[in-house]
Amino acid sequence: NAGVTQTPKFRVLKTGQSMTLLCAQDMNHEYMYWYRQDPGMGLRLIHYSVGEGTTAKGEVPDGYNVSRLKKQNFLLGLESAAPSQTSVYFCASSYSTGDSVYEQYFGPGTRLTVT
């Protein structure tokens, strides 16, 4: 049981380039989330998904797109990277029903630098 994994761990992009960050979870969770964390700040929600085939905007969605074609995967895309998108990106997942605590499980993060 790997939990939540993120690919890649590090990436350097030039302004205007595009890339996709992959998040995978093996816990059969319904909900998945993408956050960004800038130095000295908390996490800000970019996009999230409440199930396969559905996505929704979070607090800071501009400049990002997401897709949830399979329940276990949540992709975050940057179509035209900007230096302001330099950040650490965290993916998380959680289960949505039942009597258990609704904790979010986080991945190890992807450190992205845009030059």
Add this chain to the structure above:
Amino acid sequence: LAKTTQPISMDSYEGQEVNITCSHNNIATNDYITWYQQFPSQGPRFIIQGYKTKVTNEVASLFIPADRKSSTLSLPRVSLSDTAVYYCLVGDPFSNDYKLSFGAGTTVTVRA
């Protein structure tokens, strides 16, 4: 999403109890209070969650007064490894679009 306010930082020494209070004046009836811990270069990790009164697990205790406008995370007998950022979050886990808002958190530094 309910707005939360917590201290920016706290210092403590090994073996002491650390209490972090979070204010959430506009908490909604269905909201739960959740605390996460984050170490440098890692994703946050769930610590504890509660709705009212007191919740205790092997790591911490969470105290919630009757009006639920604040909550206190209590870390008993901290060690150096408890140095981390602690986030207080409020949200309804039963809503169809369950999401949480992380503030800046409280940086807890434990000294020897």
